[in-house]
Amino acid sequence: MTMTDIAPTTGPDDAHASHLAHNYHPLPVRLVAGEGAWLRDADGTAYLDLLAGYSALNFGHRHPRLIAAAHAQLDRLTLTSRAFDHDLLDVFADRLAALLAPHLPADLVLPMNTGAEAVETAIKAARRWGYTVKGVPADAATIVVADNNFHGRTTTIVSFSTDPDAREGFGPYTPGFRVVPYGDADALAAAVDETTVAVLLEPVQGEAGVIVPPAGYLAAARAVCDQHGALLILDEIQSGLGRTGSTLACERAGVRPDLVTLGKALGGGIVPVSAVVGRGDVLGVLTPGTHGSTFGGNPLACAVALAVIDELETGEHQARARDLGDHLHGRLAELVDEGLLVGSRGVGLWAGIDVDPAWGTGRALSEALLARRVLVKDTHGSTVRIAPPLTIEKADLDWGLDQLAAALRG
Structure with missing residues (x-):
């Protein structure tokens, strides 16, 4: 699945004030369609999902089975x-x-x-x-x-x-x-x-x-x-x-x-x-x-x-999480060695990365990645979680990590 495979959809009318209770502070994106590891907003812009609904979407969006x-x-x-x-x-x-x-x-x-x-x-x-x-x-x-x-x-x-x-x-x-x-x-x-x-x-x-x-x-x-x-x-x-x-x-x-x-x-x-x-x-x-x-x-x-x-x-997803997880943690370690991150840790296809406060907050990095069409979520101030669907393609994961490096070099 690639970012070009999701057909754009007309979004809701934002002209009126919402009655929605304000118990969340979401990133400023409104999503209307998804497939695999990719989502699309109302304007047709595609985003790579590196959060997977806090692991609720381990098998990606709209898994066929x-x-x-x-x-x-x-x-x-x-x-x-x-x-x-x-x-x-x-x-x-x-x-x-x-x-x-x-x-x-x-x-x-x-x-x-x-x-x-x-x-x-x-x-x-x-x-x-x-x-x-x-x-x-x-x-x-x-x-x-x-x-x-x-x-x-x-x-x-x-x-x-x-x-x-x-x-x-x-x-x-x-x-x-x-x-x-x-x-x-x-x-x-x-x-x-x-x-x-x-x-x-x-x-x-x-x-x-x-x-x-x-x-x-x-x-x-x-x-x-x-x-x-x-x-x-x-x-x-x-x-x-x-x-x-x-x-x-x-x-x-x-x-x-x-x-x-x-x-x-x-x-x-x-x-x-x-x-x-x-x-x-x-x-x-x-x-x-x-x-x-x-x-x-x-x-x-x-x-x-x-x-x-x-x-x-079948064990396929578990094995994929191990293999892609090793790749993920290897690439994050390179960013730590380069001084772009204070630290990273995790297991399988799951990581927490710590942003240098001199660079900004976890929220700031999440917003910078949103601008690069990558979706993540911050927690506890300076930390960002990475948890893509287990079905993500390696090339897409690498593209997302390239965007992370670029945002940090910013």
């Missing part, structure tokens, strides 16, 4: 609610469990819609398991989390965020969480005690700037959870489903969590699909009436997610 699955299901059935079963629900759960079984005890699958819902579900399951199975006194359960985490934006989740923008002004905050420095295994071990029902971590912190923990960190977290009879919950909503060069990022560390949360790429960039997958004795504490979702596991979501699983079962 995913679109075909959605179209076929739209002609059959879109929603039943969980008051009734449908013909794809058990198939989805079985196929997802089989995909993940080599990497964790994938006994049960609990489908939801958004990533935040999956995390909330995991928190609820861990707490109830702690009370009914582990024997933690009522309302005394604690969960250990890491600073600079990003697990969603619900009131419970922002209660343990250390990002002032996400947290401030939304109290009173939900108790029961202990925050420790990410990557510090000793601090994590010191925070775990008999009340701890779970340790909740991102194998790679995405929103924080693609922070990869030190070698052995996840294994140390697994060991301390085993020592204290606590659950290890890994949030793979951004890192999972091919992004790091493996189906799950935890594979790279050789660590098996008790629960994993999935989202984003599971819906192929078409519909919101999330899930919690893991131990049957943990998810089994959520009995009828204790947790649910009207749209969770709906037929349309299952149809698209099954097509996503088809894509992942």
Whole structure:
């Protein structure tokens, strides 16, 4: 796919004031069409997508197999609610469990819609398991989390965020969480005690700037959870489903969590699909009436997610993320060596790059790249994330990195 293959489309009328709430500060581009790794605005200008919807678009825009699955299901059935079963629900759960079984005890699958819902579900399951199975006194359960985490934006989740923008002004905050420095295994071990029902971590912190923990960190977290009879919950909503060069990022560390949360790429960039997958004795504490979702596991979501699983079962996308990821990190290292970047880090087809404050902010670099028809997004002031679709052509990736170098030389 190239930038010339997307037909231009007439855009909306911007002459009136919008009623849209201002909870985002997007880059000044209005997109109307997309295919693969390319997007087009209302004027027909093509842009290379190096963000991929924060990994929701791991398979690119409008992947043919995913679109075909959605179209076929739209002609059959879109929603039943969980008051009734449908013909794809058990198939989805079985196929997802089989995909993940080599990497964790994938006994049960609990489908939801958004990533935040999956995390909330995991928190609820861990707490109830702690009370009914582990024997933690009522309302005394604690969960250990890491600073600079990003697990969603619900009131419970922002209660343990250390990002002032996400947290401030939304109290009173939900108790029961202990925050420790990410990557510090000793601090994590010191925070775990008999009340701890779970340790909740991102194998790679995405929103924080693609922070990869030190070698052995996840294994140390697994060991301390085993020592204290606590659950290890890994949030793979951004890192999972091919992004790091493996189906799950935890594979790279050789660590098996008790629960994993999935989202984003599971819906192929078409519909919101999330899930919690893991131990049957943990998810089994959520009995009828204790947790649910009207749209969770709906037929349309299952149809698209099954097509996503088809894509992942071949291993092609994981291998592509490894190969192109090596190339990406090699080229970014050259920019660091040249003094154009302060630093870069990441794994697979996923990177965080740090801009020299003397050059400007991450937002300024994002705007400079927008002017060069490359789409990225800044985070935490001086950092920019790069996460193209796993289907991107190497020549297109190189073109985007050429634009990055040119913008920095500016």
